[in-house]
Amino acid sequence: MKGMLIDTTRCIACRACQVACKQEHDLKAQKTRFFWGDGFQNPPHRTSETWNLITFNDVKTEHGYEWVFGRRQCFHCNEPACAAACPVGALQKTAQGPVVYDSSRCIGCRYCQIVCPFNAPRFEWDKRVPLIKKCDLCADRIARGDKPACTATCPTGALSFGDRKTLLAEALARIKNHPDRYVNHVYGEKEVGGTCVLHLAKVPFDRIGYPAGLSNTPYPDQIKAAMSAVPYAMTGMAAVFGGLAWIINRRMAAGENESREEGGK
Numbered sequence: 001m002k003g004m005l006i007d008t009t010r011c012i013a014c015r016a017c018q019v020a021c022k023q024e025h026d027l028k029a030q031k032t033r034f035f036w037g038d039g040f041q042n043p044p045h046r047t048s049e050t051w052n053l054i055t056f057n058d059v060k061t062e063h064g065y066e067w068v069f070g071r072r073q074c075f076h077c078n079e080p081a082c083a084a085a086c087p088v089g090a091l092q093k094t095a096q097g098p099v100v101y102d103s104s105r106c107i108g109c110r111y112c113q114i115v116c117p118f119n120a121p122r123f124e125w126d127k128r129v130p131l132i133k134k135c136d137l138c139a140d141r142i143a144r145g146d147k148p149a150c151t152a153t154c155p156t157g158a159l160s161f162g163d164r165k166t167l168l169a170e171a172l173a174r175i176k177n178h179p180d181r182y183v184n185h186v187y188g189e190k191e192v193g194g195t196c197v198l199h200l201a202k203v204p205f206d207r208i209g210y211p212a213g214l215s216n217t218p219y220p221d222q223i224k225a226a227m228s229a230v231p232y233a234m235t236g237m238a239a240v241f242g243g244l245a246w247i248i249n250r251r252m253a254a255g256e257n258e259s260r261e262e263g264g265k
Contacts, residue, residue, distance in 0.1 A: 001078070002097040002142055003164030003196040004151060005171055008208075009181055010158035011069040013054050017150035017159065021052045024138060024149035039209070046072055048122045048133040052150060057208040068201065070208040074099060074120040074135040075188060076196035081219030082112035082121060090132070097164065097196040098137035106131055117192050117214055137196070164196055171198055193218030 021027065027049045037044025040056035055070040080099045083091040090105040091112055101121075112121045112132060124130035138148035146152070151159040160167060171186045187205045188195035191214045199205065206212035215222070 001095070001164050001196065002137075002162065003076075003167050003198060004137070004148065005160040005167040005198045005200070006071050007158050007160070007171075007174070007200045008069055008071065009200065009202050010156045011054065011071070012156055012158075013056060013067070013069045014155065015054050016153045016155060017071075018050065018052055018054060020149040020153035021135070022050070024141075025051070027051065046120075046122060048124045048126075051122075051133065051135040055209060059203050059207050061203060068203055068208050070201070070210065071199070072118075072209075073197065074137070075118050075191075076135075076137055077192055077219070078194040078196065079192075079218035079220050081115040081117065081192070081222075084220035085111040085115040087111065094139060096139070096142055098139040098142060099134075100136050100139050101132055101134060103131045115219060117211055117219060164198075167198055171200055174200060190216045192216070 022029070030043050030047065030049055032043045034042075040058070041053060043050055043053070046053045052071065052073040055072060057068045057070060058065055059068045060066075076097055076099045077093075080091065080093050083089075083093050083099060087109065088105045088107055090102050090107075091099060092102070093099050108130060110121075110123060110132070113119075113123060121132045121134045123132060138146075138150075141148060147161045148159075151161040160170070168186065168189060171189075175182045175184055175186070182200050182202055183204055185201075185205065187199040187201070187210055188197055191211075193216065199210070201208060
């Protein structure tokens with residue numbers, strides 16, 4: 001299974017990866033404004049037109065305040081909650097690692113947004129027929145033997161692409177060889193059962209906005225019980241609305257009969 005290693009200590013926040021992602025997927029530029037939202041990045045948050053985002057975090061360390069850059073995108077979980085929750089199979093985990101999305105199947109229920117621990121799927125709120133958008137790890141490029149566009153563009157080697165096991169071993173080796181440079185944590189090694197996108201950083205990840213305290217148990221195991229109740233809930237709602245419709249129609253029919261009888265008198 002393929003993966004990506006993001007070494008945030010090598011990131012210089014040039015955002016070439018953001019631009020490459022937009023160019024590869026024909027995503028529009030966004031009009032933004034300064035000093036709005038968390039952090040100093042631009043745009044402030046991921047959207048349906050910005051799938052990958054370099055974050056600018058002003059973090060207090062033992063050396064004073066420092067810029068520590070992070071990156072937000074789909075983590076491509078080994079066992080993705082979004083694919084497990086999707087009732088129509090619009091999201092699928094591929095054998096090569098990417099979690100891909102088929103818009104022709106999507107019914108817009110947005111269960112994928114609710115269950116994703118990384119808040120990756122984005123909804124096209126500004127569209128009449130909105131769809132889900134998210135990073136697909138450039139699955140088409142991987143299928144033909146290429147690197148994801150962001151990785152191919154990075155000028156500093158902050159992004160690496162290859163077999164997940166090899167990348168994880170490389171990440172652990174960097175921590176062992178340079179304990180002064182990294183916190184002893186490969187984010188994505190164990191979170192929610194492991195992800196294909198792994199991160200290294202020089203400060204604890206919760207200080208640069210990464211979700212903290214996630215279980216090491218894959219999310220599909222945790223949401224299985226809740227999702228199994230969905231068909232029963234939908235059947236129950238249909239029964240309730242059907243009953244209400246029957247009562248309303250019956251009362252309307254009774255009222256019309258009374259009107260006819262009064263008219264006859």
